[in-house]
Amino acid sequence: MDTVFIDESKTRGYTVAAATVSHRDIQKLRREVAKLRKSGQARVHMVKEGGEWKSRIAPLIEDVQDLSR
Known part of the structure; x- marks a missing residue:
């Protein structure tokens, strides 16, 4: 089963x-994103x-996206 992540932004309208x-x-993606957390950050x-x-963070997120392709 796939996992879906959803987020919203109210900056410049609603996205x-x-x-x-x-x-x-x-699991691989969760480990990579966990590396982006600062000490003590949940x-x-x-x-x-x-x-x-x-x-x-932005370029690291792009690298994480590449892991799933």
């Missing part, structure tokens, strides 16, 4: 984004991240 991850890849959420950290 909903969704991503599906194959059950074969979910999860990565862009709204709570500072500008410099956001600019470091």
